[in-house]
Amino acid sequence: xxxxxxxxxxxxxxxxxxxxxxxxxxxxxxxxxxxxxxxxxxxxxxxxxxxxxxxxxxxxxxxxxxxxxxxxxxxxxxxxxxxxxxxxxxxxxxxxxxxxxxxxxxxxxxxxxxxxxxxxxxxxxxxxx
Numbered sequence: 001x002x003x004x005x006x007x008x009x010x011x012x013x014x015x016x017x018x019x020x021x022x023x024x025x026x027x028x029x030x031x032x033x034x035x036x037x038x039x040x041x042x043x044x045x046x047x048x049x050x051x052x053x054x055x056x057x058x059x060x061x062x063x064x065x066x067x068x069x070x071x072x073x074x075x076x077x078x079x080x081x082x083x084x085x086x087x088x089x090x091x092x093x094x095x096x097x098x099x100x101x102x103x104x105x106x107x108x109x110x111x112x113x114x115x116x117x118x119x120x121x122x123x124x125x126x127x128x129x
Contacts, residue, residue: 028047028048033075034053034073034074035072035075035077038070043055051104052087052103058099064090064091064092068102069084071083074125081110083107083108086107087104088105
């Protein structure tokens with residue numbers, strides 16, 4: 001399966017900082033709410049974009065800088081699709097202490113299509129089941 005490299009690996013992090021990767025350029029969406037499966041647990045998004053996600057209700061063990069995989073994604077309360085998204089934890093905590101902000105590092109082409117379809121409100125990604 002092909003994948004789109006959203007951000008190079010850890011060895012190029014310093015170069016990325018010089019180029020301003022910490023400066024958010026993607027538009028964040030609060031609506032619709034996504035549901036993402038991380039390590040077998042489902043979390044709903046507080047906001048998201050094609051380059052990252054902020055998850056609410058997070059009470060896991062991931063720490064800043066750690067990488068993890070998102071296994072399934074879709075609209076909250078609707079169908080979830082299996083995906084391959086590798087992400088890096090940007091911060092944990094937030095206003096209520098239970099938020100996880102993540103930057104997508106590698107995202108499979110089908111996962112990108114799903115996120116883009118949800119963002120553009122394509123009917124086949126808005127089905128209930």
